[in-house]
Amino acid sequence: xxxxxxxxxxxxxxxxxxxxxxxxxxxxxxxxxxxxxxxxxxxxxxxxxxxxxxxxxxxxxxxxxxxxxxxxxxxxxxxxxxxxxxxxxxxxxxxxxxxxxxxxxxxxxxxxxxxxxxxxxxxxxxxxxxxxxxxxxxxxxxxxxxxxxxxxxxxxxxxxxxxxxxxxxxxxxxxxxxxxxxxxxxxxxxxxxxxxxxxxxxxxxxxxxxxxxxxxxxxxxxxxxxxxxxxxxxxxxxxxxxxxxxxxxxxxx
Numbered sequence: 001x002x003x004x005x006x007x008x009x010x011x012x013x014x015x016x017x018x019x020x021x022x023x024x025x026x027x028x029x030x031x032x033x034x035x036x037x038x039x040x041x042x043x044x045x046x047x048x049x050x051x052x053x054x055x056x057x058x059x060x061x062x063x064x065x066x067x068x069x070x071x072x073x074x075x076x077x078x079x080x081x082x083x084x085x086x087x088x089x090x091x092x093x094x095x096x097x098x099x100x101x102x103x104x105x106x107x108x109x110x111x112x113x114x115x116x117x118x119x120x121x122x123x124x125x126x127x128x129x130x131x132x133x134x135x136x137x138x139x140x141x142x143x144x145x146x147x148x149x150x151x152x153x154x155x156x157x158x159x160x161x162x163x164x165x166x167x168x169x170x171x172x173x174x175x176x177x178x179x180x181x182x183x184x185x186x187x188x189x190x191x192x193x194x195x196x197x198x199x200x201x202x203x204x205x206x207x208x209x210x211x212x213x214x215x216x217x218x219x220x221x222x223x224x225x226x227x228x229x230x231x232x233x234x235x236x237x238x239x240x241x242x243x244x245x246x247x248x249x250x251x252x253x
Contacts, residue, residue: 005248062137081136154179155182
């Protein structure tokens, strides 16, 4: 059974200021349910932009690609999951209010961090979500960045890192659509594949090396498509998003 195209599209808020992000959320919120917040915007705005998206009833994919010693990553993941708390709960702990959100939707860690780091990230997310009463976010492992040149052994590298992610309890990986089909064959339908580097037909590749169209990515097995510049830099972001949703709707999944 096909899912709603809106459940597959993640719009990357790759902009430098809160005001630009706020305007994009206002423009797109009728068509888009999931927004990605990466290192640029989070460094500029911090938790306020995450809570703003959550307050609009939208899902947040926090893409900070944690990679450090296990203890540091575990603490960072705990802090990230805690962003799902209401601002009131943070400022006045102990005075319980009904949460308006289920917390973060997804966050990322680098599989290159190794087994101990990945396991501690999952354990930290699980415990923190339980402690504050939100749904644990999906933890995704970064395999190979889509900006990297394609190597002859890229498929084996992605599979190796995905196996490590699975072993350590991660919910899925971030990988190019060009590897999505082999990941789907290897892990079945219960392992999430999130794909950046998506460019609708006629759009420039930019700094992405391993790109595909939305339809190709979905048909290859990607569960979620991360799309930034083709939407946020378009003169009509809402129409650009609707065009992509229409393309997704025509796929086989």
